[in-house]
Structure formats: structure tokens, C-alpha cells
Amino acid sequence: MTDQRVSSAQWAIGVAAMPFLAMASMMMVIAGGGANTAPPSSVCGGGGTAQTIGVVQLDAEQMGNARTIVSVAAGRHLPSFAAVVAVATSYTEVKLRNQLTQTDHDSEGLFQQRISIYTRPVADDPVKATNAFLDRLVKIPNWQTNTVGVNAQTVQISKYPDRYQPTAPLARQIVGQFWPAAAAAAGPAPAGTGGTAPAIPAIGSGPAIGSGPAICAGGGGAILGGGGTVAGKIVGPTGNNMAGTTTIPSGFVISGSAKGHLAVKYALAQLGKPYLFAAAGPNAFDCSGLTMAAWAAAGVALPHLAAGQTSSGTAEPTNLSQAVGGDLVMIPGSDGTAANPGHVGMIAGYVDKPDGRHLYIVQAPMAGVPVQLTEATQWSGQITHVRRIG
Structure with missing residues (x-):
């Protein structure tokens, strides 16, 4: 053609x-070169750049997935705290890797979502999986004032609820690095959603819930x-x-x-x-x-x-x-x-x-x-x- x-x-x-x-x-x-390699995302492409965040070494795949999570949250005009919860959850579950091999029941993907509940096309796609996680997060009463651990456990319903909160400091650092570019890419929040996405928000603050495209800007x-x-x-x-x-x-x-x-x-x-x-x-x-x-x-x-x-x-x-x-x-x-x-x-x-x-x-x-x-x-x-x- x-x-x-x-x-x-x-x-x-x-x-x-x-x-x-x-x-x-x-x-x-x-x-994809291996059982745990992520399929192409329906929205985001490309990987990240390997970095040391605090004392944690993250490779390009992990940084790329983190950037995708942050971009999706910013594209929805959620507060940056939503991205912190999502990044902390993914790091806790699979160290920010889109794991497609089932090791716990029928759980797969960036958040280890059960395909019997979420379906494989959602769980295995980083963008769809992030949106599915955020859909459940924003329905939690008082989620913006809950701790990261409480929010993550409420969504994930894990047998090990205490695992999530210790990863919150790392998640805050990761989100702080990617949020300015992601918020700028998302642009203003739609009319009636309570404001616009700030260019450089404080972790835990941000505009009301909205919608918008997720654009995965790289290199800051x-x-x-x-x-x-x-x-x-x-x-x-x-x-x-x-x-x-x-x-x-x-x-x-x-x-x-x-x-x-x-x-x-x-x-x-x-x-x-x-x-x-x-x-x-x-x-x-x-x-x-x-x-x-x-x-x-x-x-x-x-x-x-x-x-x-x-x-x-x-x-x-x-x-x-x-x-x-x-x-x-x-x-x-x-x-x-x-x-x-x-x-x-x-x-x-x-x-x-x-x-x-x-x-x-x-x-x-x-x-x-x-x-x-x-x-x-x-x-x-x-x-x-x-x-x-x-």
C-alpha cells in the first residue's frame, strides 16, 4: 500500500x-524477547534512562514504566499524589516491570492485576493497567488524605498490606522527577474540573479530577x-x-x-x-x-x-x-x-x-x-x- x-x-x-x-x-x-517483556503500549512508546534514585538503581525499563504511570495520572489531571500511590504500588508488586508471567494466581502486568477481574488486554498494557488502577483509587473515600499504604492496599487487596508504605519515599522522588514534564504535556484541566494542572506541583497537591491524553515525554x-x-x-x-x-x-x-x-x-x-x-x-x-x-x-x-x-x-x-x-x-x-x-x-x-x-x-x-x-x-x-x- x-x-x-x-x-x-x-x-x-x-x-x-x-x-x-x-x-x-x-x-x-x-x-518481545522474553516472557516478561512488555507488549507495546497503546499510548506510550520508548523507554527511560537508567538512573539511581536515592540509593535505588533503576534500569531503562523501570524508568520508562514509571514515566508512563506519571504521564497517565497527569493526563487525567489528577493530583500528583495519585501518581505516587500508583508508582509505589507497581514498585512494590513487580519493581516497576511489566511482568507477564503469572507467579501469583492469574496476576499479570505492571500492577499484578488479576486477569479474571481486569482482563489480560488491560492488565498487560501499562497505560490501560494504570488507568484501571487509578479508576479504583479515586473511588476510595478520602483517598487524597489517606496514606500511600492504605490506598494501595484498598485497591490491591493484598495478603501483605504492610509492603506498600515503605516504598512511598522512593515513589515520591520518582514522581517529583517526571511530574513537571507530564503536567505540562497534559495542559489545562477541562472546564468544570476545578483548575489546571500545575507545571511544578508539590507532591501530594494538584487539581481536581479531569481527563486528558497521556503523553510520555522523555528526557525531562x-x-x-x-x-x-x-x-x-x-x-x-x-x-x-x-x-x-x-x-x-x-x-x-x-x-x-x-x-x-x-x-x-x-x-x-x-x-x-x-x-x-x-x-x-x-x-x-x-x-x-x-x-x-x-x-x-x-x-x-x-x-x-x-x-x-x-x-x-x-x-x-x-x-x-x-x-x-x-x-x-x-x-x-x-x-x-x-x-x-x-x-x-x-x-x-x-x-x-x-x-x-x-x-x-x-x-x-x-x-x-x-x-x-x-x-x-x-x-x-x-x-x-x-x-x-x-
Whole structure:
């Protein structure tokens, strides 16, 4: 149906190899390299960075799962204390690992939720599992003034109720690290919910219950609202149009329209998910499948074909001087031409640094390379079309 290999001699893949690579990508999703490997989240992608929090060493998987929990709580505009309870519970149960091997009855996942009660699709998905935990937490009388241990035990109904409270100090440190970026990504609370999510809340404080998307910003990067067009000198590295990152850099700003903002936030939520030819989510994407799904989230229909998307919207300068969040950017790729591009990405946002403005494209590059952010300068000299969708 689509393109989706990027032009570069060392990355070129023969047509005959594509079925094997696609199957390999599918097997990675299914098998995950081991029984305890988490399946791709329905919202969040990418892992964290190994860190020592206090005296506890946490690896990338643990930090990534903690960041997901915090992001979901902030996205619902809950107080940060809700994230503390959830992180403490998950650390107590499985050390913040999405454990899919049943060792206690039929319990699975990040919170060891019983699949006979929660179902496997919920328990095994970190985002759905976190939401299920929070759904029960907020129904507890006086939960915001209870101790972490009381809240956790009320939800989990454990045979060992005293295990949770000792992990609260660690959970507070973890949440304190991730909360500013997560709250900024969540944005203001919906009208009528009692306030807005603070940028840097005190642990245990926060706004009333609301709803909102969960965006898993990485590297401490707050997703900020911006307006207008990309101005000034666009700078950055060149020479590798698939070099990228699955975390959102610090100071990241999304400019453009309200619909463009929604499309970008959807695409950013897929960072780290695998490439799969002809896929359009929710667990894998090819290049035009990602842009199609992102704009569908903003209420705009696009064809599932990179070349087909070149006729969508309106044309913008190919030097990206006017590019804003949500704009589609096309290059020929390894199987396209200037007239019929074979690869498409989407302008995600920018970061201003002392040397100038670094503009980023979110893309699903090729089999074996996950959805990532790539600096737009890596595509210099290749861009054939830029389309403003909405």
C-alpha cells in the first residue's frame, strides 16, 4: 500500500527481504524477547534512562514504566499524589516491570492485576493497567488524605498490606522527577474540573479530577504550546536521514494550529513503537500509516500512501521556513521519486538552542527502526513536498 524505506545505501533493503523483516518485526512484537517483556503500549512508546534514585538503581525499563504511570495520572489531571500511590504500588508488586508471567494466581502486568477481574488486554498494557488502577483509587473515600499504604492496599487487596508504605519515599522522588514534564504535556484541566494542572506541583497537591491524553515525554522534556511559524535559522546535523531519538528533548515546543497540535501529540505518543509495512497502529506503523493515524486523531482523513498525501492540504516552502507542527514532509526514499515520494514524516516541533532552532520530524523510518524524532536538517537536500493539512 505504501512506501516506506528511506534512501541511504547502507540502509537499503531488497524487496525480497521485506517479508522476512516484516515477519521479524511482528515476532518482536509478539515474543518481545522474553516472557516478561512488555507488549507495546497503546499510548506510550520508548523507554527511560537508567538512573539511581536515592540509593535505588533503576534500569531503562523501570524508568520508562514509571514515566508512563506519571504521564497517565497527569493526563487525567489528577493530583500528583495519585501518581505516587500508583508508582509505589507497581514498585512494590513487580519493581516497576511489566511482568507477564503469572507467579501469583492469574496476576499479570505492571500492577499484578488479576486477569479474571481486569482482563489480560488491560492488565498487560501499562497505560490501560494504570488507568484501571487509578479508576479504583479515586473511588476510595478520602483517598487524597489517606496514606500511600492504605490506598494501595484498598485497591490491591493484598495478603501483605504492610509492603506498600515503605516504598512511598522512593515513589515520591520518582514522581517529583517526571511530574513537571507530564503536567505540562497534559495542559489545562477541562472546564468544570476545578483548575489546571500545575507545571511544578508539590507532591501530594494538584487539581481536581479531569481527563486528558497521556503523553510520555522523555528526557525531562515538557511539551509546550507555541504559535506562529518556525522562524529564524534552522540548524542541526546532516547526513543520516534515519538518525533519531525516541524521547522528547527538553524545551520541545509544538507550533501551529489546534488540529496540528492534536496530530503531533498523537504521533509523539507512538515514539518507540515498531515499524511494520502497511500498518497504521495501534501497536506498529509504517510512515504514511503514522501520519494518517495522527491526522485521523485530529479529525482529518488522509490516504494511506506517501505519494497520495502529497496532494492533501496546501503546499508550503520545501526549505521549511514556514513549517509548523503537523505539516507533512516528503522525500523520495529508496523506492520513490521527486514526483511520487516514497517516504513521509510530520513536523513535530522545535527546540531553541544557542546555535539556532532545531526543528524535528516524527517518522516511522523502516523495519527494525522504531518511530522516532529526527532533526529536519537530516533531510536537507531531499525534501520534495511540504503540505499544510489543517
